[in-house]
Amino acid sequence: MRPPFARAAAACAAALSLAACSNLPGSSGFASLSSLSSLAPGAPDKAVVKTAGELPPPPAHTWPDAKQDLNDHRADGWGLVSMPEMEQYLNTLLQKIKVATGTTDWPVTVHITSDTSLNASSTAAGNIYIPLGWIMSAESEDEIFAILSHEYGHIYLNHYAVYDVRNAGDASAILASVTWSVVNRNVVDRGWNGLDKIALVQSIGTTVLMPAWQRSIEEQADLFGATVSLRCGYSYIYGFKAFLERIDSYDTAARERDEKLQKAQDDAMHDKIRADTLAKIPKSPATAASGASAAVAAAAPLASSDAQPSGPAQALQGINDALAKLNDTLAQGQVSLNTGAYDAQRTLDRALAKGMASLRDTHPEGEAREDDLSKAVEGLIAGKRPPATTAPWQAARKQRHTKEVLAHYAMLGDIDMLEAQQRYAEAYRLAQKAASGATANDAAPDFYLANLLALSHARSNETPAQILARNQRAPERSWRVQVQLADAMAASNRAQARAFLEAQFAWFGQAPQTWPDMIAFYRDTGDVQRGKQMALTCGVNFPNYRAACSNASMTPAELAQIKAKTDAHARMIVDNVSHRWFRQ
Numbered sequence: 001m002r003p004p005f006a007r008a009a010a011a012c013a014a015a016l017s018l019a020a021c022s023n024l025p026g027s028s029g030f031a032s033l034s035s036l037s038s039l040a041p042g043a044p045d046k047a048v049v050k051t052a053g054e055l056p057p058p059p060a061h062t063w064p065d066a067k068q069d070l071n072d073h074r075a076d077g078w079g080l081v082s083m084p085e086m087e088q089y090l091n092t093l094l095q096k097i098k099v100a101t102g103t104t105d106w107p108v109t110v111h112i113t114s115d116t117s118l119n120a121s122s123t124a125a126g127n128i129y130i131p132l133g134w135i136m137s138a139e140s141e142d143e144i145f146a147i148l149s150h151e152y153g154h155i156y157l158n159h160y161a162v163y164d165v166r167n168a169g170d171a172s173a174i175l176a177s178v179t180w181s182v183v184n185r186n187v188v189d190r191g192w193n194g195l196d197k198i199a200l201v202q203s204i205g206t207t208v209l210m211p212a213w214q215r216s217i218e219e220q221a222d223l224f225g226a227t228v229s230l231r232c233g234y235s236y237i238y239g240f241k242a243f244l245e246r247i248d249s250y251d252t253a254a255r256e257r258d259e260k261l262q263k264a265q266d267d268a269m270h271d272k273i274r275a276d277t278l279a280k281i282p283k284s285p286a287t288a289a290s291g292a293s294a295a296v297a298a299a300a301p302l303a304s305s306d307a308q309p310s311g312p313a314q315a316l317q318g319i320n321d322a323l324a325k326l327n328d329t330l331a332q333g334q335v336s337l338n339t340g341a342y343d344a345q346r347t348l349d350r351a352l353a354k355g356m357a358s359l360r361d362t363h364p365e366g367e368a369r370e371d372d373l374s375k376a377v378e379g380l381i382a383g384k385r386p387p388a389t390t391a392p393w394q395a396a397r398k399q400r401h402t403k404e405v406l407a408h409y410a411m412l413g414d415i416d417m418l419e420a421q422q423r424y425a426e427a428y429r430l431a432q433k434a435a436s437g438a439t440a441n442d443a444a445p446d447f448y449l450a451n452l453l454a455l456s457h458a459r460s461n462e463t464p465a466q467i468l469a470r471n472q473r474a475p476e477r478s479w480r481v482q483v484q485l486a487d488a489m490a491a492s493n494r495a496q497a498r499a500f501l502e503a504q505f506a507w508f509g510q511a512p513q514t515w516p517d518m519i520a521f522y523r524d525t526g527d528v529q530r531g532k533q534m535a536l537t538c539g540v541n542f543p544n545y546r547a548a549c550s551n552a553s554m555t556p557a558e559l560a561q562i563k564a565k566t567d568a569h570a571r572m573i574v575d576n577v578s579h580r581w582f583r584q
Contacts, residue, residue: 061106069125087111090144097148097232108128141388159221219373270339447468447481515534
């Protein structure tokens with residue numbers, strides 16, 4: 001039997017309709033990758049790419065339930081987005097990868113998530129998830145092929161089977177541990193606005209299901225992907241180099257954008273706090289005093305039109321001025337106090353957000369990876385500078401449905417900024433465009449529109465709940481929206497709300513990701529015992545979600561008791577450390 005490389009080269013030559021994959025020079029001309037292979041575990045059951053241009057035989061694979069895996073991603077964040085034209089194009093590129101690696105019989109397919117970041121991922125079930133952010137950002141087919149081949153590398157090298165990648169459940173456990181305090185916070189008193197609600201859903205996004213690979217594992221997938229990309233004639237400069245550099249530039253731009261959003265939100269909230277606080281402060285006693293002062297002044301003879309008040313009038317004027325200054329000082333003090341309380345809560349919120357971000361930071365920095373990869377493939381690309389393959393990529397993005405979806409999701413960033421500035425009317429008008437046409441039933445645009453309808457007090461033929469209900473008609477339904485709908489129903493009819501969410505729970509195949517929300521819903525609608533029973537079942541069926549389900553079943557009193565014990569234990573540790581330090 002010929003090795004996979006030979007089979008792939010022959011297949012590429014024969015399958016011209018799929019790809020023009022060309023054979024590379026012999027391994028003697030390849031750059032050594034000892035620096036990378038030494039970092040990767042080399043046990044016999046682990047497939048390792050040792051040298052640029054060569055691939056190990058594919059290890060044996062077992063394929064978990066792909067449908068359940070899809071449902072997990074549908075239940076995460078905004079879920080998936082229906083883009084049939086783009087999916088067909090991406091799966092055609094994926095077929096090139098399968099041909100080049102001799103794995104045409106593998107059940108691997110590409111799906112698109114609603115995530116506008118650059119967090120691509122793949123799973124042991126054979127699903128590759130490309131976020132909208134990459135489709136918006138990538139500039140050539142070389143670059144998108146690099147992303148696909150990198151993710152295929154994780155699957156091909158069997159990383160999911162031979163490395164501990166349970167962080168999906170761990171991340172869900174951490175998120176579930178803060179869910180109660182976040183969801184049940186007093187929105188008015190804590191200063192939360194619509195942007196915070198959006199950010200919460202986005203923070204519980206698809207990246208929660210992404211493995212946090214070590215750098216050595218990412219480099220293995222990079223090396224696999226670069227080898228396949230070069231076999232198929234793609235540019236390294238416009239492909240992998242651009243792909244890894246874009247990760248770093250995006251991270252920088254995202255941090256700057258988040259800082260601008262936070263500053264805009266804080267500035268707008270400070271202004272609102274000041275206005276609201278001053279409006280609530282009773283009128284100063286000086287107001288009454290000023291009336292008395294005016295009466296005395298009118299009764300006293302004036303020597304001239306510009307004469308200054310004297311006697312009783314002057315005394316009352318002094319009292320009036322002093323009271324006005326005192327009232328102003330008290331008012332400013334109350335403004336400072338309220339602003340300080342808001343800022344203190346925001347500090348806690350940002351600490352939580354930072355913790356969430358650490359769960360999303362699953363891929364090592366791109367610059368270091370690109371440096372190592374460039375050295376590894378320099379012998380393969382010497383003297384070869386193929387141009388970027390842009391025409392088919394641009395044509396794919398300009399297909400009618402795809403073009404409209406990309407344009408509408410691109411509006412969400414502008415809506416975020418308008419909402420942070422509390423310019424709700426403008427944000428609502430833009431959200432109306434985003435939630436129309438090809439994306440009229442999509443989860444993210446509908447959530448934005450429903451949220452802004454309430455905030456802007458605009459007139460509409462639909463209620464916020466009716467806007468969210470549009471998602472029921474979407475080809476890709478979002479679990480997060482269904483939970484929101486059930487919460488709205490529960491305010492007036494708990495039985496109806498439970499029946500609705502139970503039906504959605506079944507529609508999503510009772511995917512593991514849906515269990516903590518279902519349990520929490522039972523808890524919040526009064527069926528605590530059922531929630532606890534379900535949490536036990538969850539722990540048995542989905543061990544990685546045991547903590548998430550258990551936390552979701554806890555009542556506020558139970559959570560408060562655990563928090564008190566935790567705080568007491570922490571204080572005991574601090575006291576012990578302090579005593580030891582002072583005795584030294």
